[in-house]
Each structure stands twice: as structure tokens, then as C-alpha cells.
Amino acid sequence: MDRRSFLLLTAASVVAPPPELFAVSAAQSNKSSTPWYASMRRCGQINYNEHDPLTIDANAWGDYWASLKVDAVLLNGGGIVAFYPTQIAYHHRSQFLGTRDLFGEMVAAMKQRGIRAVARMDCNLAYADALKAHPEWFERNRDGSPRPHTESPWLFSTCMFSTYFTEQMTAIYREINQHYPVDGFFTNGWPSTGTLRVCYCENCRRLFDQLGGVPPEETDVSNQLYRKYYQAYMDRVLAIWRLWGEVAQEKTPQSVYVGNLGGGLDTVKDLKDISQVAAWFNADHQGRSGDTPIWACAQQGRVANSVMQGRTITNVAGAYANAQPNWRHVSKSPAELTMWLAQTTASGMVPWFHWLGGSPEDTRWREVGHSFFNWIADNQAHFRNRSSVADLAVLYPQRTVAFYSRPESHRPRYRGGPIDYLQGLYFALLEGRFVFDFVHESNLDESALKKYRALLIPNAAYLSDRQCEVIRGYVNSGGSLLATFETSRYDEWGNPRPDFQLADMFGAHAAGEVIGPRGNSYARIEARHPVIDDFKGTALLPGAENRVPIRADSPLVLSIVPAYPAFPPEMVYPRAPRTTEPAAVFRETGKSRIAYFAGDVDRTCWRSGDDDLSHLLQNAINWIRGADPVVFISGAGLIEVFAWETEPGYALHILNYTNPNATRGYIRGAYPIGPQQVRFRTDGRAIRSARTLRPGTPLKFHQQDRTVSFEIPAIGDYEVVALT
Ligand SMILES: [Zn+2]
Incomplete structure (x- = not known):
């Protein structure tokens, strides 16, 4: 299918150059003049609501943000609600706006204090009058019904494939650009990095005709229609992003459009593709809930760095209590908020401090932002990073994260959550105090890897032939390698291969289908080796919950003790206490050291929290990297x-x-x-x-x-x- 002609067909005003052309032109324009946001170090956002025009004090907010020494503030312009007297039809003016031009006042309050103003927009929802006049703008369910918002059902979801995005939103940007001295535009909630949402509006049905059918609603890369839909969806995201970037820059080339990304480790939309149109990456990773570890913000920084490579990344720190359940109008704990901001700066991102509601009744968050931002302002030079000095690279396996473990309904029983493998390796890296970077799989090449002494691959099951060739070249030129479980067993679309594509590197061949999930299996220590020599007083280590049965030629160091009953106690004895099946292969070739684990030791480590498994991973990393870390x-x-x-x-x-x-x-x-x-x-x-x-x-x-x-x-x- 010719995707470009489809895009032109459905959105005549979007003229999309191929991504590679855009990347070149962006790089050239960066060379000629450094954009303002490239040197931004502090950013704020007051997310005011429809009711706020009655009470909000623009100058008081200007004073607060100035006291944080921010470079820029995000201010609500329009989209769902216009905070200025818009002349555009179906652009809903705040019902409490009266004679005020709140957006104009807020922009002026920032400009008077030397702060940049970015218009915060929302392209995702509109009112019923727009639905009536422009039914083609809106997402539809299979039965043709529109999609009301769950909590605010008077608002309806707009469709990215419609002219709402290419004509209505662009008209709003132009109106704001014409009347206000804004420095850029940001859209809340779009495009995000999460799963694709299938819509059945007339534009999308036309797309399905082009694709040859209706794609599945769940992420399912085994489905050919899903694969085509994924590509068309990404193409549309990039085309809209480019279009909005061009509209933002109509007034001045220094202006910018920035979309909303984030997702931490867990992304479905391809970040590498998005990074080719994103001059600025905003991670909407505002806080954590449930069992999410505190280090989730630093992980976000590593993921974003893996594609932006030194270009601007902001991370939104929600100062309100955005756990589950969510409280929009009270502060989260100052210690938690400070640690989130600290991870933002430690990982090389720019903190974006966010409060919701123009007239807060809880003001405890204000001092947290004030003291942290003033501290970084006082030490600003030390937050201007040139490059990471890490000596270890962790592969960010985009397509495995996006596709391998989804969907729930089709997931083979052994497959865990999409990020459990990476989480387990990460935990071991923290416990071992290693210094490491993420390398996005789409950036794998000789130059990206040459600064690292070892590449660590947490079950990158889906790898392309080319990516495997780069990894092979890296090892052959002296780099070391750690890999786990099904790494390289499938191509980038999840088509199975007869063996690991990297079998020659691992020194191991797949000898059957995955076995698991089973608890109460073990790895038996068979021989002395630096990776296991400091385990004293035991012949057994915990086994991985799942494993690929393998054949290997190298001497047996750790062997599999297959699972046996854990209950009742009378039945708890090994039926096969000794086998010759390797649980891992440790080998040296030239200057390279390679550790391959046949089991999902990383995921099992994360799920169990087991100290032996973390220790085993740490030992393997230390051994492959060698002495004298950076x-x-x-x-x-x-x-x-x-x-x-x-x-x-x-x-x-x-x-x-x-x-x-x-x-x-x-x-x-x-x-x-x-x-x-x-x-x-x-x-x-x-x-x-x-x-x-x-x-x-x-x-x-x-x-x-x-x-x-x-x-x-x-x-x-x-x-x-x-x-x-
Ligand atoms: Zn649609």
C-alpha cells in the first residue's frame, strides 16, 4: 500500500516529506541557530480550568514562576476550552471568561518577567455543538456512536485522521500566533506513547479500505492488518507533528510544537520515529502509583535520552497527588516530589513543574519547587551535560517492549509483562551500582556502541537481521555481551526463527520450545567460574521461571535442575537432580566476554525480588565488563x-x-x-x-x-x- 498517497487523500492540507528529509532539514536549521528551548533548564506549568477566569491572579502566578527562575511556562490557550476571546467557530470559550482575556493576561505576566510562554493546547476533545456541525471530526465506535469522555460526558473524542487536526487545530494555532507573543505550542495527551486506539469514523473506514480490512483493537503484531495499521498510524502521527511544527514556525523559526510523550519504559509507539520529528521531547511522566518503583522517573530519562541524544527533554513533575486514586488539588509528599525532580535532573532531563488549578487551597508544593529550582539555578553550569561517561550500554528493545508480550488474550503463558525483563536487569544494575546508558535498538550501529565495554540485552526477542549484524560486529571488534532468554529468536515483526539469530554469539542453540512458567526449578553449580565463585555454601541457585532449552559446546558451568513439585512437602524432591542442559553459557572470544542466560533470569528476578538472581546478574555484568569501571x-x-x-x-x-x-x-x-x-x-x-x-x-x-x-x-x- 502507498501510505503517503493515503495520507494525502484523507488530509489534503498535510504535505508530508519523508522522515529522512525532515531529519536533515531539522539538523540544518539547528546548526544555523540554536533554538531557545535547547538551553532551557527550568520549566513550569499552571494548568488552569474553565472556572479559573473568575478568580485567578495572573501577576501572582507570574511572580511565583519568576521566583523559580524558570525559562518557560506552559499556559492554557485553547482546544477544548478557549481562554481568550476566540473568533473560531466551535472553539468553546470558557463560560466564565466574561470580558477577560485570561490567556493574554497570563502571557503578558510571563513576558513582563522575561519568561517564555508556551501555549498549552488540547486536541483530543470537543463539545456537542462541534459534533453536530462537524460529525466527521469525531471518533466513532463500531456502531457509529461518538465517544463521550467518561468523567465529562459532554465532551467527545476527536479523531486524529480527521480535519479537526489538520484544519481546526491549525486555525486555532494561527489565531493564537497572530494575537499573542507565544514561543511555541504543546498538546496535552497527544500523541502519547501508548497503545493505538482503533476508531470507526468515515476517515478511518477509508483507511481500513486501503489497508484491506479492519485492524484488531488489541496490539497484535502477529496480525498482518495490525502491522499495516501500525505503520499508517505512525505515519499520521509524524505528519501531524510536522504540520503543527510548520504552523508554529510561521511567525518565527524559533517557535516550536511539542507533543506529549512519556510512558516510562513501556512504549508501543516507536520513539525513534517520533524523535525524528520532535525537536523537543516532553515526557508526561508525572509520578507513580501502585508498585511502581521510585526510579521510574530516571528510567524515563534513560529511554528519552536513547532517542534524543542530547536534544531537549523535559519531564513533567506533577506536584499534586497523582497516584491511584488521583487527587488533583492536594500536594504529593515533598520528599517524593523532590526525588522525582532529582531523578529528572540526574538523568539529564529538564524539570517541568506542574500544578493544576489557578487558585490553590493547598500551597505546600510551592516551596518544594521553589527550593529545588533555585538550587539548580545556583549550580546551573553543572547541569549542562555534554555526554554520559557510562561504560555499559543497555539495549532498549523497542519492538519487544511494544509487541512481544501483547495482547493479553493471545499471550503465551510464559510471557510476562512487556517491561519485566528490563525491570529485572535494571534492578540488578542499581544493586550493583553500575553506570550505564540505554541504547535504542533503532540506533544500534558501530559508532553508537564503540564507547561501551559491554552491551546488555534483556530479552530482546524481536530483533531485525540488521540489528543482529551490528551486535555481531560489536562483539567481533572486542565488545562484550550479556543476553537473556529469547533474545533474537524472532524478527522485528515477531516472525519466529528456527534458532537464535545470535546463536553463534551466544555459543548456544535453541533446542525446543520455551518451558515454563514453573517455579521450584534450579541451576546447579557444576564448575568454578568467576560469575559464580562467590556463591558459598550452596550447590543450587534459584532457576528462572521460564527457559529456552539449549544446546551448547562449552563446558557446563550451570546446569538445569528441572522443576519438581513444591507441594505437598512429601513430594518435594528432584526427579532429575542432575542434567547436562546448560542454564547459561559463559564464553570468551578474542577480547570479548559473553554471558547468555537461557532462562528469563531478569524477569524472574524482578517478579520474585530474589537476591541470588540479582547477584548472579551483577557478577555476570562485572565479569563481561572486566576490572576498573569508569x-x-x-x-x-x-x-x-x-x-x-x-x-x-x-x-x-x-x-x-x-x-x-x-x-x-x-x-x-x-x-x-x-x-x-x-x-x-x-x-x-x-x-x-x-x-x-x-x-x-x-x-x-x-x-x-x-x-x-x-x-x-x-x-x-x-x-x-x-x-x-
Ligand atoms: Zn477516526
Whole structure:
């Protein structure tokens, strides 16, 4: 199918150059002049509501944001509700607007204080009068009925494939651009990184005719129609993003359109594709709920960095209590909010501080933002990162995350949640205090990998031939590799291969279908090896819940003890206590070391929290990487580490997750950890000073050749050590 002609057919005003052309032109325009948002370090958002024009004080908000030294503030312009006297039909003016031009007042309040103003828009919903006049703008259910909002059922969902996006929204942007000195546009809730939503409006039915049928409503990459729909959907997202970017820039090339992304580790829409049109990546990852670990914000930073590679990333910190259930009008705990902001800056993102409602009755959040933002403003230079100095790369397996474990209804029993493999490896990396980056699978190439000593692959089941070839080339040129479970067993669309595409690298061949899920299986220690030598007093280690049965030629180090009954106790004895089936393969070839685990040890580690499995993964990572890591930190506590080369030197960020609420929120306060001994390898430059930035005190240090050694006496919630 010719997707471009489809797009032109359904949306005559969208003229979409191919993504590669756009990428080139964006790069060229960046070269000629650096856009304002590239140097932005602090950002705020007041998300006012339809009722707020009656009470909101624009100047008081201007004063608050100025006191945070923000570079830009997001202000509600229009879309669902217009906060200015719009002349565009079906652009619903706030019923409480009266004679006020609230948007204009707010923009002016920011401009008077030297703050950039970005119009925050919403393209996702409109009122019944628009539905009546323009039925073609709206999403439809299979029976043709429109889709009312669940909590505000007088609003109806608009369809991205309709002219609401290409004509109505663009008319609104142009009106705002004409009347107000805005610096850009942002759309709430669109496009997001989550699953695709199938609509049955007339535009979408025309698309289905082009595709050859109606796609499934669930993510199902085994379905050919889903594959075509996914591609068409992504093409439309990129075309709209480009169009809105062009409209934003009609007034000045410095203006920008930014969409709403996020999702943390869990993404379905392809971030690499989106990054080719996104000049600025906004992660709407505002907080956590349920059992989400506190480090979810840092994970968001790593995912976004893997595609933006130094370009602007903001992360929204919701100052309100956005757990489940959700409270829009009370603050979340100051300690939790501070840790979220800390992860944002540690991982290289720009914090975007967000409150909802123009006349707050809870003001506890205000000081949290004020003190954190002023602290980063006072130390601004140390947050200008040039590049990460990490020596380990973790593959971000986009298509495995998006497709492998979905949909629920078709999921083979052994497949866990889409991100459990990555979560388990991540947990081991935190416990082992490793310094690492994410590399997006679409960015896999020789140059992206050459700075790393090892590549870690948490069950990237879906990999293309080309990606496997890059990994092979990396190992053949001396890089080390860790991989788990079904890595490379399918192509990028999930078509099974007869063996691992990387079987030659693993030194292992698939010898059957996946076995599991079964608890009470084990790995037996068969021989001495650096990966297992420090397990004392046991012949058995916990087995993975699922495994690929494999054949391997190398000597047996860990063998499988197949699952046996765990209940009742009388039946609990191994029926096959000793086998020759390998649970893992550890091999050396040239300068490379390779560790392949046949089981889903990463996912099993995450699901169980088992310490032996984390320890096994840490040992394997240490062995493949080799001695003398770029950053080594010894001491007590669960921490996450980021190390950056900055404009003035280096910055070592340490986040202290040692907290009873680390995996179930909210954090109530910091549990300080004691002395941390650090060895930090530089590029050889002489370091003249080492200083902690939170208390702002100098540290004694010692430099020998490239290595700087120092002790951090204690860490509260977050510390940054600046080496200059
Ligand atoms: Zn539609």
C-alpha cells in the first residue's frame, strides 16, 4: 500500500516529506541557530480550568514562576476550552471568561518577567455543538456512536485522521500566533506513547479500505492488518507533528510544537520515529502509583535520552497527588516530589513543574519547587551535560517492549509483562551500582556502541537481521555481551526463527520450545567460574521461571535442575537432580566476554525480588565488563548513579533510594546513607576541585593518572559531586 498517497487523500492540507528529509532539514536549521528551548533548564506549568477566569491572579502566578527562575511556562490557550476571546467557530470559550482575556493576561505576566510562554493546547476533545456541525471530526465506535469522555460526558473524542487536526487545530494555532507573543505550542495527551486506539469514523473506514480490512483493537503484531495499521498510524502521527511544527514556525523559526510523550519504559509507539520529528521531547511522566518503583522517573530519562541524544527533554513533575486514586488539588509528599525532580535532573532531563488549578487551597508544593529550582539555578553550569561517561550500554528493545508480550488474550503463558525483563536487569544494575546508558535498538550501529565495554540485552526477542549484524560486529571488534532468554529468536515483526539469530554469539542453540512458567526449578553449580565463585555454601541457585532449552559446546558451568513439585512437602524432591542442559553459557572470544542466560533470569528476578538472581546478574555484568569501571562507588545503600561530562568538568549524580517506600510510594522522608568511597576515571585532565552541590562543600580528593578518588561523607536524598 502507498501510505503517503493515503495520507494525502484523507488530509489534503498535510504535505508530508519523508522522515529522512525532515531529519536533515531539522539538523540544518539547528546548526544555523540554536533554538531557545535547547538551553532551557527550568520549566513550569499552571494548568488552569474553565472556572479559573473568575478568580485567578495572573501577576501572582507570574511572580511565583519568576521566583523559580524558570525559562518557560506552559499556559492554557485553547482546544477544548478557549481562554481568550476566540473568533473560531466551535472553539468553546470558557463560560466564565466574561470580558477577560485570561490567556493574554497570563502571557503578558510571563513576558513582563522575561519568561517564555508556551501555549498549552488540547486536541483530543470537543463539545456537542462541534459534533453536530462537524460529525466527521469525531471518533466513532463500531456502531457509529461518538465517544463521550467518561468523567465529562459532554465532551467527545476527536479523531486524529480527521480535519479537526489538520484544519481546526491549525486555525486555532494561527489565531493564537497572530494575537499573542507565544514561543511555541504543546498538546496535552497527544500523541502519547501508548497503545493505538482503533476508531470507526468515515476517515478511518477509508483507511481500513486501503489497508484491506479492519485492524484488531488489541496490539497484535502477529496480525498482518495490525502491522499495516501500525505503520499508517505512525505515519499520521509524524505528519501531524510536522504540520503543527510548520504552523508554529510561521511567525518565527524559533517557535516550536511539542507533543506529549512519556510512558516510562513501556512504549508501543516507536520513539525513534517520533524523535525524528520532535525537536523537543516532553515526557508526561508525572509520578507513580501502585508498585511502581521510585526510579521510574530516571528510567524515563534513560529511554528519552536513547532517542534524543542530547536534544531537549523535559519531564513533567506533577506536584499534586497523582497516584491511584488521583487527587488533583492536594500536594504529593515533598520528599517524593523532590526525588522525582532529582531523578529528572540526574538523568539529564529538564524539570517541568506542574500544578493544576489557578487558585490553590493547598500551597505546600510551592516551596518544594521553589527550593529545588533555585538550587539548580545556583549550580546551573553543572547541569549542562555534554555526554554520559557510562561504560555499559543497555539495549532498549523497542519492538519487544511494544509487541512481544501483547495482547493479553493471545499471550503465551510464559510471557510476562512487556517491561519485566528490563525491570529485572535494571534492578540488578542499581544493586550493583553500575553506570550505564540505554541504547535504542533503532540506533544500534558501530559508532553508537564503540564507547561501551559491554552491551546488555534483556530479552530482546524481536530483533531485525540488521540489528543482529551490528551486535555481531560489536562483539567481533572486542565488545562484550550479556543476553537473556529469547533474545533474537524472532524478527522485528515477531516472525519466529528456527534458532537464535545470535546463536553463534551466544555459543548456544535453541533446542525446543520455551518451558515454563514453573517455579521450584534450579541451576546447579557444576564448575568454578568467576560469575559464580562467590556463591558459598550452596550447590543450587534459584532457576528462572521460564527457559529456552539449549544446546551448547562449552563446558557446563550451570546446569538445569528441572522443576519438581513444591507441594505437598512429601513430594518435594528432584526427579532429575542432575542434567547436562546448560542454564547459561559463559564464553570468551578474542577480547570479548559473553554471558547468555537461557532462562528469563531478569524477569524472574524482578517478579520474585530474589537476591541470588540479582547477584548472579551483577557478577555476570562485572565479569563481561572486566576490572576498573569508569565509576566505582563502595558503601552501603541502594543508589542510582549518573555520570556526565559537563561544560565545566564532570558531574556525578547519586540518588539515594534506600527507603521503605522505594517500591511503594510515597516516600515520606530521606534515610541518609553513610560514607561512599568513589573512584572516578577522567579523560586525563587535571581536576582542581571536587565539591558536593547539595550542601555545597568542598571534598578532599586524590588524583592518580586518570583516576580521581574521594569520599562523600553522607548522602540524604540526592547528591551531585562536581569535578572541575
Ligand atoms: Zn477516526
